[in-house]
Amino acid sequence: MKIAKTIGSVRKLVRQARSKGKSVGLVPTMGALHQGHISLIEKATKNTSFVVVSIFVNPAQFGPKEDFKKYPRPLRNDLKLCENAGADVVFAPSAREIYPQENLTWVNVEKLSQPLCGRSRPGHFRGVATVCAKLFNIVQPDAAFFGQKDAQQAALIRRMAADLNFPLKIIICPTVRQPDGLALSSRNQYLSPQEKKDAVCLYKSLRKCRQMVVLGENSSKKIIAQMRNILSAPASAKIEYVEIVDVKTLQPLTKIDRSALVAIAVRIGSTRLIDNILIDVPK
Amino acid sequence: MKIAKTIGSVRKLVRQARSKGKSVGLVPTMGALHQGHISLIEKATKNTSFVVVSIFVNPAQFGPKEDFKKYPRPLRNDLKLCENAGADVVFAPSAREIYPQENLTWVNVEKLSQPLCGRSRPGHFRGVATVCAKLFNIVQPDAAFFGQKDAQQAALIRRMAADLNFPLKIIICPTVRQPDGLALSSRNQYLSPQEKKDAVCLYKSLRKCRQMVVLGENSSKKIIAQMRNILSAPASAKIEYVEIVDVKTLQPLTKIDRSALVAIAVRIGSTRLIDNILIDVPK
Numbered sequence: 001m002k003i004a005k006t007i008g009s010v011r012k013l014v015r016q017a018r019s020k021g022k023s024v025g026l027v028p029t030m031g032a033l034h035q036g037h038i039s040l041i042e043k044a045t046k047n048t049s050f051v052v053v054s055i056f057v058n059p060a061q062f063g064p065k066e067d068f069k070k071y072p073r074p075l076r077n078d079l080k081l082c083e084n085a086g087a088d089v090v091f092a093p094s095a096r097e098i099y100p101q102e103n104l105t106w107v108n109v110e111k112l113s114q115p116l117c118g119r120s121r122p123g124h125f126r127g128v129a130t131v132c133a134k135l136f137n138i139v140q141p142d143a144a145f146f147g148q149k150d151a152q153q154a155a156l157i158r159r160m161a162a163d164l165n166f167p168l169k170i171i172i173c174p175t176v177r178q179p180d181g182l183a184l185s186s187r188n189q190y191l192s193p194q195e196k197k198d199a200v201c202l203y204k205s206l207r208k209c210r211q212m213v214v215l216g217e218n219s220s221k222k223i224i225a226q227m228r229n230i231l232s233a234p235a236s237a238k239i240e241y242v243e244i245v246d247v248k249t250l251q252p253l254t255k256i257d258r259s260a261l262v263a264i265a266v267r268i269g270s271t272r273l274i275d276n277i278l279i280d281v282p283k
Numbered sequence: 284m285k286i287a288k289t290i291g292s293v294r295k296l297v298r299q300a301r302s303k304g305k306s307v308g309l310v311p312t313m314g315a316l317h318q319g320h321i322s323l324i325e326k327a328t329k330n331t332s333f334v335v336v337s338i339f340v341n342p343a344q345f346g347p348k349e350d351f352k353k354y355p356r357p358l359r360n361d362l363k364l365c366e367n368a369g370a371d372v373v374f375a376p377s378a379r380e381i382y383p384q385e386n387l388t389w390v391n392v393e394k395l396s397q398p399l400c401g402r403s404r405p406g407h408f409r410g411v412a413t414v415c416a417k418l419f420n421i422v423q424p425d426a427a428f429f430g431q432k433d434a435q436q437a438a439l440i441r442r443m444a445a446d447l448n449f450p451l452k453i454i455i456c457p458t459v460r461q462p463d464g465l466a467l468s469s470r471n472q473y474l475s476p477q478e479k480k481d482a483v484c485l486y487k488s489l490r491k492c493r494q495m496v497v498l499g500e501n502s503s504k505k506i507i508a509q510m511r512n513i514l515s516a517p518a519s520a521k522i523e524y525v526e527i528v529d530v531k532t533l534q535p536l537t538k539i540d541r542s543a544l545v546a547i548a549v550r551i552g553s554t555r556l557i558d559n560i561l562i563d564v565p566k
Contacts, residue, residue, distance in 0.1 A: 007448065110387045159387055163388035164388055164390070164417055
């Protein structure tokens with residue numbers, strides 16, 4: 001596995017792979033890799049023959065009061081995980097390499113940036129869309145792999161790729177969970193042992209939702225009320241949102257009468273966690 | 284010369300050219316081609332071995348009161364001109380091909396979009412940047428060619444390509460003028476014979492500027508005053524702006540003590556014309 005620190009060097013490695021007829025996969029990450037990321041890398045190695053993992057904690061997607069500085073950066077361990085998972089290159093640039101001068105050009109995906117996490121994280125999705133556009137242009141992959149865990153990001157990147165005609169496939173991979181249901185997240189390591197137990201309420205509420213739907217309930221209001229009960233049980237939990245939205249437009253659904261995204265954001269202590277499930281409704 | 288109406292077909296032609304080892308040049312236009320466009324195509328044929336000319340009157344860059352509907356679309360003649368100039372492909376998509384659904388993703392180049400033409404054309408440069416990002420992703424050229432006539436657009440596209448790491452060169456070609464100095468523009472055909480004579484005041488004012496600089500004047504205020512005298516002489520002329528700005532940042536310069544862009548926008552009758560010159564000041 002090669003490590004590229006500069007745009008020039010990762011492009012050279014990709015060019016060499018292309019000249020051998022290889023297809024190129026990109027897994028964009030912010031490092032602090034866990035099994036969720038590993039599943040993306042493994043998927044990429046199945047779908048493409050040359051896999052680039054980018055590790056870049058993107059300042060443009062953090063708000064001024066967010067955890068940019070304390071975000072974990074265990075690079076050495078990340079490199080090991082990438083190598084074991086079958087990555088061919090890790091692209092780990094500096095902030096200066098990605099933003100050599102004041103960035104004036106921003107990619108904004110209207111409508112999809114505003115609801116859900118967009119309300120409490122203004123500018124976040126603009127930062128995400130912009131850095132993904134940059135990474136797509138730097139690596140020029142045939143396919144890029146993202147996790148369903150970040151559902152709004154997934155919807156937004158899909159739409160950006162379509163609207164701007166990026167010549168690649170966006171592949172969304174399932175959320176990976178602990179045995180107790182907690183979705184893997186680099187931010188889980190901020191949680192105390194008690195908070196880790198409390199955090200299980202997120203998935204518990206989502207399971208409750210699925211169960212209600214299976215039993216024939218389709219009123220978003222009723223489902224959300226039950227979910228809120230579960231989510232407000234632990235003393236450490238503070239609900240940011242619980243929403244049932246159209247999976248493509250992210251607009252709220254009063255009734256689950258088409259494919260829906262059930263998405264939640266909850267603070268456990270001072271750590272903000274998100275989770276979601278998709279509910280498929282055949283037409 | 285081939286004509287491609289769809290994204291799929293132009294990509295296929297480009298792929299075939301690439302497989303023969305050719306380099307690809309893109310000349311994005313809105314059609315109604317004149318010698319200025321031809322000079323871009325000719326430059327492209329010198330610098331690259333496979334030249335795509337796009338002809339697309341981009342609705343997203345016209346304001347609601349602008350001339351989108353009446354903008355000239357002499358496609359048959361344009362095709363002839365492209366072929367004679369040595370283009371390999373004309374990409375002439377429908378609006379539906381380029382915008383198959385509501386476009387949610389917009390590329391905005393902050394600061395550079397706001398001054399000069401940005402003041403009277405809100406949204407114009409957002410539309411330009413977005414469609415160029417799309418065309419870059421559709422054609423994936425090694426180089427794209429633009430005219431210096433649209434100086435703000437040139438600065439903006441350069442910056443967008445750098446900020447978003449588009450893997451291509453942006454090449455800016457000199458303005459082509461009539462013998463009397465009038466810069467060629469597809470909108471010149473809106474002018475009456477008298478207005479065509481009046482329109483010469485644009486270049487006359489720019490020549491005056493250059494002359495004053497050569498004679499040692501460097502006060503923007505004094506130069507602009509003289510230019511305004513010339514520009515307000517014809518009865519049909521109405522000045523929109525006369526500005527001397529830094530060539531990269533487009534911010535006003537009080538003194539011409541570095542490379543400057545002298546840019547003007549003037550209505551001649553109901554036709555809005557722009558023109559500019561670059562003044563190089565060696566450091």
